[in-house]
Amino acid sequence: MKLQRSSRLALYSVLELASRPDEQLSASDIAAKFDVSLNHLAKVLRDLGRARMVEAVRGAGGGYRFCGNARRTTLKDVVEVFEPITLHDAGGYEPGDKTDFGASLAVVLGEIDDIAVATLDSITIETMLKLTNRVQKQTALETA
Amino acid sequence: MANINEFHEESGITVRNACDGDLLRIIALDGQISGINKQEYWQESFRRFSGTKDGRHFLVAEKDGHIAGFIVGEIRAWEFGSPPGGWVFSLTVDPDTRLGGVATIMFDTICRCFKQAGVDKVHTMIDRSNITVMSFFRSQGMMAGSSIPLEIDLSEREESS
Numbered sequence: 001m002k003l004q005r006s007s008r009l010a011l012y013s014v015l016e017l018a019s020r021p022d023e024q025l026s027a028s029d030i031a032a033k034f035d036v037s038l039n040h041l042a043k044v045l046r047d048l049g050r051a052r053m054v055e056a057v058r059g060a061g062g063g064y065r066f067c068g069n070a071r072r073t074t075l076k077d078v079v080e081v082f083e084p085i086t087l088h089d090a091g092g093y094e095p096g097d098k099t100d101f102g103a104s105l106a107v108v109l110g111e112i113d114d115i116a117v118a119t120l121d122s123i124t125i126e127t128m129l130k131l132t133n134r135v136q137k138q139t140a141l142e143t144a
Numbered sequence: 145m146a147n148i149n150e151f152h153e154e155s156g157i158t159v160r161n162a163c164d165g166d167l168l169r170i171i172a173l174d175g176q177i178s179g180i181n182k183q184e185y186w187q188e189s190f191r192r193f194s195g196t197k198d199g200r201h202f203l204v205a206e207k208d209g210h211i212a213g214f215i216v217g218e219i220r221a222w223e224f225g226s227p228p229g230g231w232v233f234s235l236t237v238d239p240d241t242r243l244g245g246v247a248t249i250m251f252d253t254i255c256r257c258f259k260q261a262g263v264d265k266v267h268t269m270i271d272r273s274n275i276t277v278m279s280f281f282r283s284q285g286m287m288a289g290s291s292i293p294l295e296i297d298l299s300e301r302e303e304s305s
Contacts, residue, residue: 114272118273121275122275122282123279124283130283
């Protein structure tokens with residue numbers, strides 16, 4: 001499965017902000033960390049703001065912070081702000097879809113969609129932060 | 145042999161082996177959540193898993209004198225080709241006590257029992273639509289395993305043969 005760049009950037013931003021709940025981070029800090037253009041990130045943060053996942057804090061020391069519930073917000077919630085997760089949601093007709101082979105291929109692709117949705121929907125931001133910690137520890141052990 | 149009776153001071157939750165007096169509450173709690181009365185199933189599960197049988201665990205969580213949840217599992221060897229490992233078959237928590245750490249304490253306990261018995265992996269299987277329970281297991285660090293469950297409606301199989 002490959003997520004669009006905006007979705008990945010949104011996930012990185014939400015995770016970065018949620019991992020530092022007592023801080024406000026500037027868009028340029030986040031852009032620098034993930035090596036993306038500030039313009040693209042600004043658009044992503046604006047969309048996340050509309051979805052009430054992040055909010056901008058104005059004034060000196062201001063920046064962005066995560067304002068969702070990390071135990072409730074799932075990866076699916078974030079991704080769906082930017083792209084449809086399933087082919088069914090994406091809509092559109094592809095040549096061959098209405099043939100017998102097209103119909104049976106749709107059954108197989110639907111199975112993959114169902115698993116992808118269940119996976120993204122069952123992993124919260126909090127769970128992702130725990131996973132990140134585990135990966136960090138594993139990497140540290142392997143490089144020690 | 146696992147004789148479990150542990151009080152967790154911070155949460156006020158006791159995890160212990162299920163006993164005869166718990167069965168009706170277990171059936172009711174499962175019925176409340178699943179919407180299906182599975183009396184015979186639970187009676188049979190209770191007979192097989194309760195007590196202190198080697199590798200089998202039927203644990204309940206008690207809070208303020210009430211059963212707040214239960215967990216059932218056992219160690220199985222070479223199930224679907226997997227080396228000996230713990231399997232959790234059922235995890236149920238009273239909706240009124242959710243987010244109170246009941247499931248985590250029960251899962252910690254059964255994982256410890258499995259580990260003490262010498263296995264190093266725990267498996268479970270959940271319906272894709274059961275996001276609440278799947279999220280819980282994910283929060284405990286569980287990831288998709290190497291097995292993929294497959295199934296077929298028998299009527300469909302008869303039609304295609």
